Amino acid sequence: EDAAEESNVSAELIAQRKRLVDEWNAWRIRCQEEVAEERRARGVRQEPTRRQEEEREEIE
C-alpha cells in the first residue's frame, strides 16, 4: 500500500514537473518568435546562420 502511494506521489510529481517544463518551453517559443519579429522589424542583422555564411563565402 505504502509503495503504491509512493509511486502515486512520484507519478504526480513527475507529471507536475512535466507541466512546468512544457509551460516554460511554450513560453520560450512565443518569446523567441517575438524577439525575431522585433529584430526583423528594425532591420537588425540577425546572427547569420551557418548556411548564410557558406553562401556568402561562395559569392566571394
Add this chain to the structure above:
Amino acid sequence: MSQRPILLQGHERSLTQIKFNKEGDLLFSASKDSLVNVWFSHNGERLGTYDGHNGTVWTLDVDSQSRFLVTGSADNEMRLWSVQSGKCLFVWEFPTAVKRVAFSENDEQIVCITEQRMGHQGAIRVFNINREGDGTNQSREPESMFHPVGSKATVCAFPYMPGLILTGHESGKVALFDAKSGEEVASNERAHMDVVTDLQLSVDRSYFITSSKDKTARIHDAKTLTVLKTFSTETPLNSACLTPNTPYVLLGGGQEAMNVTTTSLRQGKFETRFWHKIFEEEVGRVKGHFGPLNTIAVHPAGTAYASGGEDGFVRVHHFDDSYFRAKPYGDIEILN
C-alpha cells in the same frame, strides 16, 4: 560539482561587479580599491589593470566586441577604456556617484545610473557611443536623461524591446522606462520586498533574473514584467545569474558574520547556491568566500562561473564533466 577553483588575487578590497566578455576568455573585475582588472579566465593570470578612478568602482560592462570597457565610480566619473591597450578614452563627469552602467545589445549606447544625493536627484542617462576612430571622440551630453520618481533605481539594462530601459529599484520595484521621454511604461511595484541588488538578462534579452535583500531571486518576463519564477533563500542576496546551457540559476549573498573567520582556513563558508530554474528547488552549493558574495557571473558558454566577494577575492570555477552529466531530474529539454 566542480574542480578546484582558481583564485584571482589582485584586489585589496571588496569586489563590486565582475563580467565575462562575449567569448568568455576574459574576466573583468571592479572593486572598492578603485581598480579595474582584466584576467584570463582559463588560468587566472592578470592581463592588465585599468587605473584612473579615484574611488570605489561600483560597476562595469564590456561591449560584445571586447573593444570598449565602461566603468562607473564613486568619484562621480564614468570612463570609457580601450580593452586592449588599457588606455582611458573618455571621461564623463557627474554631480554624484555612478552606480550602474550597461551597454546596449548593438554596443552603440550606454545606460548609466547616478546616485541621488545632497540636492541631486537620481538620474538615468543614455549615451550614444561613437565607435568610429579610436573611441576618444565621444559626446559629453547624453542622448537622453530622466529622473525616475519615487524609489531610486539601483540597476539597469537594455531589454530586447527598442527604446526601453529596464530598471530595478531600492523599494523592490522593477520597471520599464521610455528611454527618450523618461515615462514609466510598465512596473511591478512588488517584484521584491527590499532593494534590488542585481539584474542580469537572458542571452536574447527577453527575460531576466533579479536578486534582492529580501532573500529571494526572481525571473521576470522583460516585456510584461510578470514574475515567472521565485527562488527563496534564507539570506540577503547580492547577485543572481542565468546559465546558458544548464537549467540552473546561480545565487550569491550572505550576511557578514560578527566574528571574522580566521584566514588560515583554506576556504570560507559563504556559498554560491545553485537552483533549478524551472522547479525552483535548490540543487547544490559551492563554499568559498570569507565574506558575502557581492557579484557572480557565468561564462557565456556555461563552462565556468566566477564569484567576487566582500573578502576581496575572485574565484573562478570551471565545471567538470560530471556537472554537465548530472541530470537530477532526468533527461528533459528546457529551452533557454
